[in-house]
Every structure is written in C-alpha cells, then in structure tokens.
Amino acid sequence: MEGLLTPVSQSYRKSSQHDELLKISEPARSTSEAQNKFSGSSPEEALEALKSQPSYNLLLSVLKYIQKGVRGNHSFDIRKPSPQSAQIIHVLVTEIVPNYWTVLQDASAGQSKGDLQVLISCLQNLAGINAIVAYLRTLLKEAKPDSKPLKDSQASFNLSFVLELLTSLLRSHDDIKHIWNSVGSLQSPTQTRLIRQELVALFTNGKIISLSAEAEDICRQAGRLKNEIWISNTKLYVDWLAQNIVNWVGSGLDEEGLKVCTEIMTRGMRLGNSENLINTLITSLLLQNAENHETFEKLLSSLPSFEQRKVLNLTLKLLSDKYLNYLNDTNVTEDTPIIQAAAGVLKTITGNDETRKNHLLNWLTSGSGAGIGEGYGIRRAAVAVFSEDKEFMVTILEKSLNQFGDKLYIKHAPLLQQDAHAQVLLLSAGVYLNAVSNRIAASQNRARFLGMVVGEALSGLVHGKETKLDFKMDEMDTEEAKWYKSLVQVSDKPGPLDPLREMVSPPKPSNVSKITRPSVASAQRTPKPPPQSGFIIEEIQDDEDEDTDLVPYAKPDSDAEDSDDDPTLINRDKPKAPVYIRDLITYLRDIDNYDRQKLALTTAPTLIRRKANYGTEVSSHAEELATLLVGLQDKYELDNFDNLRLQGMIAIVVAQPKKMGQWFAKTFFDGDYSLSQRASILMVLGLGGREIAGFEVSEYGSTTQFPSKMLPAKIEKYYAIPSSSNRLESRAHNLKALPPNALDNLAKSLSQTFLAPLAAEAADSVTGPDALKLSSFTSRLQSRSSNSVKGKAKPRIRAIPNTTASLIASSFFFPLTSRFQAAMHSASATARGILFQPYLLTLYLKTLAILLHAAGPSTLALPQMTSEFWDLLLGVRGQCVGDLSITQAVLFGLVALLDVNEGDMRGLCERQGREVVESVEWVSGVFNNTRGGDVGGGEGGGEENEVKMLAAGVLIRLREAVDKYQAVLMGDLIGFT
Template identity: 40%
Template sequence: MDELLTPARTTRGSVDEQPFVQAAKVKEVLSVPRGPILSLEDALDTLCSKPDFNALKQTLQYLDPGALGESTTNVNVPGPQVAKLVNILVSSTIPDYWAILDKKSNKGKTLAHPNERTILLRCLSSVSGLGAILVRLQTLIALSKEGKGKTGATDVSQHITDMLDIAKLLLKGKKFISGIWDGLQHLADARLKRDLIWKEFASILGGGKFLSMAAEALDIVKASRKDIVRNYWIASGSQYCTWIGRSAAGMVLDLREDDLDASKAVAQLLSKSFGLGYMDEVVKQVYSCLLLENGTHWAKFRSLLSQFPAHEQRNFFYALLRTIGKQHFSSGKVSVGDKWWLEDLDVVSGAAALLHGVIRDSETLKENLVAWLTNNWGGGVGEAIGVRRAAVATISQDEVNTQILLLASGYVHRSHPMYLFTLARSSTHLSGVSNRLAASSIRSRFLGMAVGTAISNLVDRPDKKMSFGIEEMESPEAVWYKSLTNVQDQIGPISGLMTTATDKTKRDTTPSPTNSRTKQPMESTSKIVHIEEIESDDDDDGLIPYEKPDSDEEDEDEDPTLVQRNKPTAPVYIRDLLLGLRDTENYDHQHLALSTAAALIRRKANFGTEVSDHAEELATLLIGLNDKYDMENFQEMRLQAMIALLVAQPLKMGQWFSKTFFDGDYSMGQRASILSTLGIGARELAGYKNEDAALTGAGPALQFPSKMLPEKLHAIYATPVSPVDALSERLERAMIAPMAAEAADKISGPDVLKVRTFSSRMEVEKRRKKPIANELAKIVAEGFFFPLTGRWWVQLKTYGGKSVYFDPFLLTSFLKTLALILHASGPSTLSLPQMTSEFWDLLLSLRQQSDPTVLEALLFAMLTLLEINEDKRRLAEEHSKELLETQEWVTVVFEAAGRGGSGGNTEGERARMLAASLLMRTREVVEKYQQLLMGEMFDFN
C-alpha cells in the first residue's frame, strides 16, 4: 500500500533561502504528468486543470476540426460534450491565453502563435461556439452593470474586448455560415434536430441578438476605456448586414441548384436579417454576388427568392429596385438634348435585363412591378429616372407620375399609334390636363402643360400641336420632359451593368466588414461601381487552415550561437507570474513577467480568486524587486503592476500598502513607490485614470518643451520627477490659476467698465466635464487615509522627530500623497469632516519644519484642504482655531519668503506663491465669517 501514497512531487526550500521568502512561496497546483490526448474526456480534463501552454497546444491539436485524426468527435457538430468543451474554451481558456495567442511578434508584424490561435478559432466556428460567446458577453455585461457604482468592482472591459475580437475573427471568415450548415449535415439522421438548431442559429445571427449584444458590449468598453478608439463592424448595423448578405450569397453559390433544404435555410437567415433595419444592404450584397460579380446564377437566385413568403418577395423586390437606383444611377438631372438617354443606355439595358430576369417566371413579381409604377405614391418617387426607364422597358413588351406617363406614351405610340391618338382625344386625358392647368400649384401646372404638349407632339399634325406660348415650355427642363417620349430602351444583356466599371475611378460604396476604417459616404452616380472586398492590411485573413511558421526576432542576429529557441511564454496564471518575478537569475523570464504583470492582474481581477488569494504575496515581491538587469522602464512597469493590485482589491490592499509603508523593511525608494501606488491608485479609483496615464507609464510620455541631451547624458543629468510630485504640481496650477485670474480681475477696474462675453448654452455644456463615478469616496477613510495618518501618529509618539519618516524626502512625499488622496475623494465624501480634522492637526504639528521641500508640501496640503472643503461656513464653525492658527503661520511664511528667507531661489518663489494663495483663501473665510470667529479670536489672543 505504500506505493499508493507516493507523492507526485516533493518541493524543498534551499538552505540559504530567507524565512520570509519561504513563507511567500506560491501555493502551486500540483501538475501530474499527462499522457497523450486520446479522447474528448481527456481534452476536457486537461482544459479544466489550468493547463500550461504545451498542454493547451497538445489539446488544441487533438480537437482541430481541420485535421481530424483519430478523434471520433468533431467539435463543430453540436452535442452535450461539445457544448461543455466549448464553454470551457470560452469561459476559461480564452481569458487565460488569448493575450498570448493574440500577441504580435517581430515588432508587431506577425503573430507569435498563429497555428494555436487559428485552431482555437476553428474550434469555436459552430453554433455551440457562437452561443457560448453570446452567453459570455451577456455575463460580462451583467457584471459590468452590477459593479457600476459599487466599491471594489473590477473593470471587465478587457474581457469584453477579447470576446469582441474573437467574434470579429470568427464571423470574418468567408465560409462561416456555410461551415455552420455543413457541420449540421452530420445530423442528417435527425432532420428535425438540425432544423431546430439552424432556427436558433438564424435567430442569434439574423434576429439581432448578436448585433445588439455586440453593440452594448462595445458601448461599455468605450465608456470604461477612453483609450479604445477602434470600432467593430460586428457592432455596426450597416456593416453587419452587409456581411450577412455577402456570406449568405456565398453559401448559395456553393450549393447545388436542387438543394432546396439549403436554399430554404439561407432564406430563413435572410428573412430574419430583414428586420434589422438595413434590408437594402442585405439585398444589394445578395444580387451583386449572385448576378454581377461571379457570373449570372439565375437558377440559384430564383430558387432562393422562391423560398421567401409572398410579402417578403415583394419587399425584397422593392429593395432591389431601390438599390439599383442608388448603386447604378444618379438621382440628379441628366444632360439636355434629344438623345440624352443614349448616354447611359447600356446601364439602363442591363438594369432592365436584371429586372426582367427576376420577374420572368413570377406573375406575382410582375404585378408588384406594375404596382410600383402605378401606385398612389408615384412610381419610385425620389428614385433616379434610370430606374423608371428600366422598369418601363421591362414591362413594355407585356403591357403615376409624369416621367412614367411620358415614357409609356412613347412606347405605346411606337407600337399602337392609333391607341394613343384615341387616348389623347378622350375626355379622361383632356380632363386630366385641364385639372392640372387649374391647379393652384405652379409645379402641377408646369407638369400638366409638359404632358399635354408632349403627347400632342406625338399624335397631332404640326399645325394642330398644342402650344401654350410661354417661356417655361421652352426651358431646358420642359424640353427634357418632352423628350421622354423619344426614349427607346431595350432589354439587353445583364453585363451592361458591369461594362462601365473599368471606365471610372474605383471606390467602395459599402464598407467591407473586414475593415471598418475604410468606410466612406455613398455617392450617387449614373455608372455601376463594381463591388470588391477590401482586404485588411493590419488583420490576418479569415480562418486559414494552416500558416507557415513565423521567423523569430532572434533569427536576425548575425551570431547563430546567440539565437534563443526556447523563448519564455508570457505568464497566464498568477502563479506563473509569481514564479517569473522570483526568477532573478533569468533576465527574459523576469522581464516578461514584469512587463505583463499589470495587464495580467487587471485581466484576472474579476476572473476567479487568483488575484485576491495571492495579492499580498505578489505585492511583497513587487515592492522588494530590484532592477538587477537595468531594465528599461523598470520603475514604470513595477508601479503599474502595484497600481493594478491596489485597484483590483482597493480596501484590502489600501490597508496593506499603508501598513507596509511603516512596518516593512524597505529602502526609502521602495517606500516612495508605495506612496506613489496609493496616491495614483486612489486617483484611478476616483476616475482620473486617463488624466494620469502619461505620468505613470500607462500612456504616452510627456514631451519636454525644449531640446534634450543625448539619451545617455539625459539619463545621467536629468532629475527624475516622481508621479506624486508631477500630480501635485498639476493640482497647484489648477488651484492657483483661478485666484490669479480673480486678482487680475480686481486690479483691472470696476465691474461696470468691463465687457463680458457670454457663451451659448451649447458651448457651455460642451466644455462642462461629465460626472465621474467616484469609487474612492466610499472606502477612502477606512482603506487609505486613516491607516496612513494613524500609523504616522504612532511613529511620532514612539520615535519623535528622529523617525526615518521625518526625512524630508519621505515626509514631502507622504504629505503630498495624503493631499492627493483627499483631493481625489471629492467634496461630497461623507467622511470629509473627520479627514479634515485629522489632516489639519497633522499639518499644524509640522509647522516648525524648516526644510524648503517640506514647507512647500505643507503649503500645498493646506491649500488642498481648503479647496476640497467647499462648505466654508462649516470650517469657520468647527475649525475656527485651526483656521486662525493657519492664517497666522502662513503670514509669517509669506513675509519670510518675501525677505529671502527661503534663499530667493526658484523653490523660494514657489513657496511664496503657495503661501500667497493659502493666505488669500484663509482671509476670504475669516472676512466672510468673522462674526462666527469673534469668540475664538478672543480666546486665541
């Protein structure tokens, strides 16, 4: 029995390992060596056990639908086990590994793991995969809504972005819809089951579920991540419907003409998509793909059209007429002349051939075309004349507005002249012209005269022709209307719609879903524009079966001995991140771990308990990490990771960082990084993340306004500015600028002599900042402020002024950090009165500090304290003593700075400016509420 109890692995710490390092060791999941994947159950077990990259790669190769070997289960065929497998891929594997699979190498030109990425996408190219993605998006959206306005809620925008990226790549494939149908053919023995699954698929894809979910998800991403500026065509109704139309038509092209089940399935999908509000886009792609771009497939087109109900056939046909007019003809007037209609005769003939081919075998569609020409609202009102010409030419062999009447009159006169002569002499025609001439509308009278004159020119002798003798009947417009009776369009070859495509500049009238950035406004033209799909340069093509292996960056090295084949993989789990940060003997491992730490922590913050379980352990490693290899941007990467930890667990880590600042055995630089984490993390929780991005390394670096030394010399001589100092300087300018403007306004003269300009309400609203949800205000007292001030008082009572925390560098950073936290919490924080009392006592206890940097920090903190407390009456009532003491002290500081007490240098000038601003603020309160302060003033004196 002893052999059954043999441990899978025994881990021993090294003898020289420090005790606190041993205690911080990550609790790794014991990974039992696995054999080859031989069944779907093996694949499920592997995916559920947090596999490493090699195990994932092996599993994906087994599941690959494009290279089925011994596998007996195709993951693209719906089934219970497949559904479970797909759910694990979407809910677990993708959050863990998508950042690695989607990572670019070779300076962003190629993918680092193209084969694994492609196989994963192929495994999700099914109804089950699409449904799992939809459910995942619903869950993430619900989490985002539930967490909005709650303390400690984590941003899930990165997970939503990953799902949108995967959905875009899946649907981008040209054969996605046809691939779904092919996968369902394996259920041929259960036709009812196949039809039900396809019905659900059509409802998801064409019924608007997927489009609406993608649009809502994109709105959440844009609202929470201002740096995301890209759009997704899957969230755009027009581009999404364009893709449905082309994909459905592509499936029809691949079908047999007698495959009625498949035609019915496509019609079901298209019928659902008609309700999305972009029917014209769908119809345009269908007829262009089936009749124009790939030859004329009339049998397949008519088979597809016959699958629609009668009312949808009518809507489809009317949408076809609209798209022909928009795509091939200009809505404006054409040139004037007897033969003006010859200019686009080929295009009209091609359009007539298209319409004739559509209605040839359908009496219902013929009646729909006649109704379109003769209905009460006028034949295609607002459409180009070319569409009506094509429509009249289509029905002229079989046989309302002015143009249709005149066009039809010409055809009738050429085929049955006596019939038109009798009609022109009838009371109906004469009454119609008379009624038009008696109309109150000038336009109606003009059209009545044009019709009467044009028909008279056809049937009457020259001396009997109708003439009104007015100039309007000789205008270019009147001449053009009268020439409509001479138009002789014929039904020609449908290729006439494409003959002029090469004679004009190519442009894309409908953006391809593969590149949303190529969207251009649709232009009207009298010529057809050939529809072509624009290939994206910055995104990979569809779902390619296999790709060639990419070249490594290391291959470019001239010395082959320096090429490293065993490149480390970015950490996927927090345990991997901990191991990478501990690996101080391997530069690649440590650099990769540190560079991906912030993104991994934020991605995992709302995904399981990995971050919460290892938060303190991870923070300990990050704070104590040394720049052994002189890495570029080392401090910024470490700071970003620490901020990510604080934002992920704000209450817990705020208290932990505050405690560690005082109790931990760290250097002054490491303690300063803790203060930077607390200050900047608090501001991010308060909604200032985008404003501070450039200061923390999360955004583009701020450019110095003048020329800089060479990089090596700049690194030596440049004085680094900490993020806390940079933020405090920004707040100083923001607080002092209004007071400077107010002082200049008082000096400039009486108010009655000033000319004021007033902005419109629209301009004022445009400049006004939108309110930001302040998550910090709910936990600032318990998680940030009082843990810092409380331990500071303990240090003061224990060690007095000899404490290391009274060093000017640390004390300055400490005071500015508290001021930043107080400012970020906002004036509406419920605990503001208690924080004000605590902070004011702390600041007044440091009045005797003489170091210029500490003095500057004191002035900045007191100015922030007065600015954030908007209720000045409460200050006068509850803090009158502190207010008077502050006024007396700052008066002394201001006078000393004026006498050169601060050395007369730049720092002294800055301290004098801050002292003047603080003095102005205290005097405003004292002068306004001096009656309330009177009693305290006596006690104070």
C-alpha cells in the first residue's frame, strides 16, 4: 500500500517561536496547576511541599490540609506530639512565617480574611508556641552580634514577624483551655502529667514576657513594629492569665483542668503584679457570678498553704484600696452594707478551713498585721468574719489584750500599728479585762490616749453609767475619742455581695487597643471688633512714692509666633492658662499637646495654692491631681520640668496636709512607680513638711492669698500692718528654684549647723587617745563653722504651734515609719528590694530626719517619734556596710534626733538608754573604721571625711550624755553586751 502513494513534492521550513510556545503551553499549564494545589494525603508529602518554596496558593492548600486534621477530618493532627508534626511546625515557624507573613497579612486585610487565621490555627498548640519561643531566642542571639545597623538587619525583620505572630496566637481569653484540650485525652497518666507541667511552665516561667520585651526593644529601634505588643507588658500578661482561669472555671472544670488552673495561679503570682491577678479573680469570679463561689473555693483549697495566705493578704489589700478606704469613718453605722459585703468576700475565702482562718486571725493580731495605714473598714470586715465563731473571737480578744498591755510593744511598736490594734481590740471586745494600766503609765501621749479610750470603752460594756471608768480628761471628750469608744457597739456579720458587685465595672479585655481621641473640630473664630476711632480718655492717678528710676520695657520688634517662614505652621489657637482645677486636670491628661502640658506645669503651683482655702476644688481633686503629677513624664523635654512638677506636688501637700501627707506616704510604698518617681515623693514629703512648719521652701509661698481677697498693691500699703508673715512672703520672691538635690543640700546645711558649736568643744570634750583622733577634725569643724557662727551660739530650733507639729507627726512622719516596718515584714521580696535600694534608702532616712527637725522640740509626740526613728536607724545598720551614702544618712538621722532632743537629754537617756549605748558602740566603730584624715582638709575632703566628721560630732554628743547621765543609764546597761 505504501508504494501506491508517492509524494509529488516535499518542502521543509524552520519551526517558529510561536510553534515552540504551542508545544510547551499544555505541559506548563498542567504543571502550574499541580504546584498551586496540594493533592497529597500524608504529612510527609505536606512537609516536602512546605520545604520546596511553595507558591502562595500551594501554601494555603497545604495549610488547609493541616487544618482539616485539626478539625478531625483525617488522621494527622498537628497538635498531637509526633516527629512529623514537630518537623512541620519547625518549617512553618522558621521558613514560612519569615517569607510569607507580610503576604498573609495583606491577604487577610482584603477579601481572603481567613488566610492568616488558617496559619494561626495550625500553630495554636503547645508545640507551636514552644517553637516560636525557641526561634525568638535564636533570632535575638543573631541580632545582638550583627554588625549591620538594625534597620538593615535581616534578624530585625524576622523578629518583628515572629513577635506579631506570637501576639496573634495569644489574644483570646480561652487560649490556654483550647491548647490544653487540643492535646486530647491521653491514656497514660504519666504523659498527661508531663504535658501539664510543660504547659504550665510555658506560660508561667516568664520567658514569653522577657523575650518579647527584648525583641520589641530591638524592633522599635529598627522601626519595624506598627502595632502594640501587649505580651511584653507584665500587667497585661498577668491579667490575660487571670482571664483565662476565669473563663475556664466558668465553663466547668474537671480534675485535670483544676490542676492546670491551680498551678497557673500559683506560679502566675510569682511573675509580679500578683495583685492584678487576684483582683481579676475576685472581681470576675466572686462578684460577677455567685455560682462560681464553690469552684473558687476548690481552686483556693488546691493551692499550697503559703499561696493561700498570699491570696488572703492580697484580697485584704484589694478590699481596702478599692472599696473600704473611702468610707466615711465619722459614723460607724452608715457603711454597714459595704462592710458586710467585704466580710462576705473574706468569709468565702476562709470558708471552714482552719488554716485560712488562722491566717486571718494572725493578720488581725500579729505585730505587723491589721492593715497598718489602711482605713478601719478592713479591720471591721475581718473581725466580722468571726462574728459567729466564739472560740476565734475570744482568741482575738485575748491576743489583742495581751499585746495591748505589753510594755515592749507600747515602747517600740509604730504608732499607726498601735492605732490599728486598738481598733481590733475594741471591735472584738465582749468582756472587760483590766489591761490598760501599762498604757496609762506610758511616756508617749498617744499610747496613754489609746489606753484611756480602751479602758473607758470596755468599762462601759459591763458597768453602769455611774460606775463605769471615767478619766475626767478633755481628750476623752473629743470626736476621735468618741469614735473609738463607739467601735465596741459595732456587731457586723458577713452579708451579701451586692453592694460590692454594684461598684465593680466590667473587666477590660487584655488586648487593649491604643486609645484614640476623637478629633474635635476647631471652633470658628469670631471676628474681632473694629478698632475704636477717636481719642480714649483715661484717668491716671499719680503715685507720690512711685519710683521714677524704673525704666519700662521696650516693645518687642517682632512677634515670635509670626517669625516662621511658613504661615501655615503658625498656631493661632494656643490654649489659655487654666483658671479652674478641673481645667488643670484636663491639661495634665492631654499628654499629646505640648502647649497644654507646659501651661499646666507652669500654672499648677500657683493655681493650687490660690484655690486651697476657697471652695472644694482642691480638696475634691487632690488625689487625682497628685496621681497625674507623680506619673507625669517629660515627653517634650520642657525647661525646669522637674522643679515645676515638684512644686505642683508640694502645693497639693501644703493645701491638704492631713489628707495628702498620708496619701503620698501610702503611694511611696504601694504605688507602681519608678525609683525616680518614688524619690520625688520623698522630696515632696520632706520639703512640704518643712513649709508647713513655717520654713521658707518654695518660691510660690506668696501666692497663697486669693486675688479677690487682696487689696490693690498701691492701696494695701496704707492699710496692711507689717508682720513677720509679710516679710516671709516678700522674701519668697527671692527664692530660687529647688535643685534636684534639695534634700541633700538641706541635710548638709543642718549637719553643719549641728557640728558648728562642737568645734569649740571638741578639744575639751574628749580626752585620751580619742582626743588625738579628733584633733584633726576639730580644726576642720572650726573652719567650716567660722563663716556661719562667727562666735555666736548655735540658734535653737524654734518652737512651732503644737497643732502644726502634731500634723507633721501624724500625717507625714508616722505613716512613713509605720509602713516601712510593715513592708519589712511583708512577703513581697520586690517591696523590700525597692526599700533597700541605696539611693532610695538614703533619701528616705534623710526625709524622716528633716521631718523630725521640722516638727521641733515642742511636739507632743516627740518621744514616740524619737523611739520609732531610732529603732529604724539601728535596724538598717546592716545596710551601711560598704555603702558610705547610707552610713551618712544614718548619722544624719542621729544628728536630727540629738538636735531636736537637746533640751531633754536626761529624758532621752531615761527612755532610750539602750539605744544610746548601742549607738555609741556603732558610731565609734564607724569613726574608727572610716578612712579620712588631713588629706583634702576643708571643703574637698570627699565623702569619707564627711562621714567621719558626722561620726565625730555624734560621738561627742552621745559620750557627753553618757558621762553626764551615767547613773540613769545603769539600768539599761545591765545585761548589755
């Protein structure tokens, strides 16, 4: 057949490019379709696809295949521990996220909103979060030694992607429960226990917070982050843990879930900000839903004993700060529902558990308990918990009575602590026992007052009106004494929680978005009236005493506001200075407005002082103003920022000393502030106390008079009578701004005043070898005192009115000393670490010394102030080892003690004999062991010479007292080693 068909002709041509494309198009299309869709059915094939640099569509196809396994559509579940799941998660975290994160975010912002969620669902498990944390640590190691700038570093890119991924994974309040349930029911209890330990360690070991914070810092420097990274904030993270526990408890707990929640709660309180965690649990579990009470008690019972006590202490603190400290303490029956509701919360926590009951009993009766410095409401609520338990009530009364009459307790316990325990005794009193004799014999006025109050109150319970104890003292007829005696009539019981529940606002979500202020349209400017034409007749009164030598200021050549080349940048709507306290608060809150911040700072000292005694503007907003000023940051690097902020806080203290002195003292110990902010609080208390005592401190002292109450200056001089106060106000204009080390300068000045008269006496006061040691310092003391003394005797500390002195003692000095003792005995290592920070401890001791000096020798509470301060100084001797600044502060404290008590050294030796002997031994050791000599004699001798001179001065004065009153001290010397 082939032979029959013969071709007529044959022709050849070259193949064109179009034909070649036609031949290739079909197989290329089929290959592309294969690459965009994953058709595998095993994890090994999914892993190979992810490793082969997949296209975006192929990546989504693989992720959806993995997601189906999570939903149970096939056998492979990436959440279950296995070699395949570990490898896939590693590739997703280290390769897919760095390369595709931006693409996934852009796609999720468009039509494919679920693309990013598919990746998150694949990694939202225990192994996925562990892999992210491990990769985060690896990237941080790469970023640190990288020689390239952060902006050009590849590690900074990857850090930002991984950090945003981790933030997206931990956003919901049921994430921990979801991750635990994803593990599934394991047959082996050992595997369940190991996974539970790994889960708890992952979320409570602090690595997520620390690594996120470090990565955020690097990304911020490189300018890679656009969104807030909340997981690096300890407060928000702890709140997120608490909300997860709340949601888990609310949805029902099995045995394993209870163990997980218990361990997370136990270790979560060790991350810091444990009060936030307890606040969320109490507010959301106990106050929001009464059905959760039983579950909460189970959760609490599962905690170790130490953690249960910590929860109880934090709850007491929460109830005080949030509900009970703001009650009106003038009427003990007015706030009974709130007191009973707080007692109901405490009753739920203690339950019928003897251990927790004993914790609460010890809190009421221990030496460092009963809520020192807190309002009486928390003690009233705590006593009410035992209202139906006679055995515990009798125990409270017996312990309180025994402690109340103990001589050592009367002598050494801080005053605020004695107040608190007196209230507990009166609240728990049911029988009368005579235990006030030691109180009445005490040397401190406050101790005697408390003894008489308790004696009369308890006697009134068992004796008639004619036979009851009556001391016939004016102090017993005061409002305070009547209030104390009314406490024995209080009989509270735990009640419903509705009053507290009404005061609770709904909990805020942990992923708090950045607050944006609504834009406010600028007000339309009203047209200015046309300039008046013609002449203006003005009557000018000539003043005969007017100084003709004064030259008026010349008019400025140009307006600074109009000097900008671009007229569109000129701000014509600058705010006016605030004239009301509410406007001042608005300005201080507006941290994004430079003009308002500057006006608020410059206006605050004057405005607060002028409004202090007129109306209730300052008294109603004092705490809010103080909170804003304490936490204010120098965002715009304003001139004289620190001084203006400090002057504003001093103005608040001077305006409301009784209230705000205690508030600042409480804030110093309890507030969440930096060391510099705490230091500013101490400066406010020290300088504010001196101004209240009548010393010239602030350049704003002349602004206390309200303008509407003052005559014009030209008329006032004909009617005003010159007085010392007028002279003080005129000199206030010449005062300079307070330097940052104002307290240090003041301490140095007071020390030189103390040492000056000792220079002439040093040679005669010391004999023997000590005279040779002190001889070199005698000449230096004389040279330093020559400029200030000039042969005159040392000026005595002027006596001030007892009302002012008692105010300094009760509202400034005692809150600082009592809260220090309470912080020393607290379970918080963080609080003790802050207090013993060298600079802060130095400033704290100097503040107390300055307040004691400001109170003066006429203070009725001087013996109690001396006792508390001396005990505190001897208690911090261990911190002086190796730190000259603390040693100098302790010596300055002794200087203030001796200076104020100079007129009653015999009484000081009688009351504080043992402290005198201990101080002589310690100061002598400081003097002998501190290097210093003639080198650099004069002003430039250094810190060691300053310490040695202070030690020499204190040692001379103490040895004078010991030699003069040796017979008085013999009783205290017996047994001293």
